[in-house]
């Protein structure tokens with residue numbers, strides 16, 4: 001039986017740069033013009049092809065060039081020859097080979113799951129335990145330096161069924177944040193589910209006053225108000241405010257999560273494949289979070305359609321990630337993507353795609369047509 005399982009014969013890597021249609025001010029690492037990613041194409045014996053994506057962000061996990069080198073130089077010997085049905089063994093071998101580089105490892109893992117799904121006829125969600133949901137509520141981030149442009153987007157998106165909006169606060173002066181939040185509640189009332197994300201912008205000194213101020217706009221959660229190391233301050237906010245505190249930068253992986261739980265530093269967590277190193281690790285984190293009573297939120301860095309398809313499959317099969325996802329890049333930010341067809345968004349939700357593997361169609365031709373290739377190997 002084992003002898004009939006395909007093994008990986010070839011790995012092609014593409015370092016790509018994609019144009020984006022709007023500037024994004026995030027507090028750290030403002031993004032404008034383009035984003036870079038690494039795309040992974042694996043070919044197994046018999047000609048089966050699987051795709052993965054390592055969406056590194058230099059202020060968060062790694063550089064795209066670093067992810068490319070980790071895959072090309074260090075992980076290539078581990079990936080080539082690996083049976084496609086030994087994914088956990090692959091993760092262990094990758095960890096023994098190179099430290100960190102969670103985005104490169106997440107990209108390799110999703111390419112293996114895509115191969116295994118296509119080989120078996122099952123979706124990645126089925127390989128991860130099966131769907132518990134068919135759609136995932138989609139959150140759009142209000143992060144344009146030009147707030148009026150974002151407000152105009154909301155006026156188009158709310159009638160189209162979008163309800164979840166995450167405002168990137170702490171980038172501009174506090175009084176401007178207050179004015180923007182007031183403008184949003186004035187325009188849309190309680191029809192929108194508002195979340196706030198400080199991306200670590202506040203210092204613990206004085207932060208409580210700021211958070212009590214914005215709290216009057218009834219956010220569903222406040223994400224990462226202070227730098228990641230300030231878990232005691234996070235615990236203070238979580239204890240003092242009725243509004244839940246969500247940990248993003250403070251919670252990359254299961255080790256971080258144990259500390260967050262032990263110190264009661266958050267009420268919820270943002271789960272990102274690029275932070276934790278893939279779908280199996282994301283589900284392992286959620287086992288801890290479920291046990292501690294913390295719901296999950298499907299966060300992103302600057303993933304395109306391949307990595308977001310993996311995130312969609314994972315969340316479809318992970319009950320505890322109940323706060324929606326921010327997989328809005330392909331429909332709202334990227335001017336073009338490498339998929340032959342984008343994953344459907346309907347009524348303010350991402351529709352989990354049917355079909356085997358990641359449930360998307362990508363080809364070398366669609367990659368070459370849909371992105372600027374800065375480097376390639378293999």
Ligand SMILES: [Mg+2]
Pocket residue numbers: 197199223224248249270299
């Ligand atoms: Mg965040």
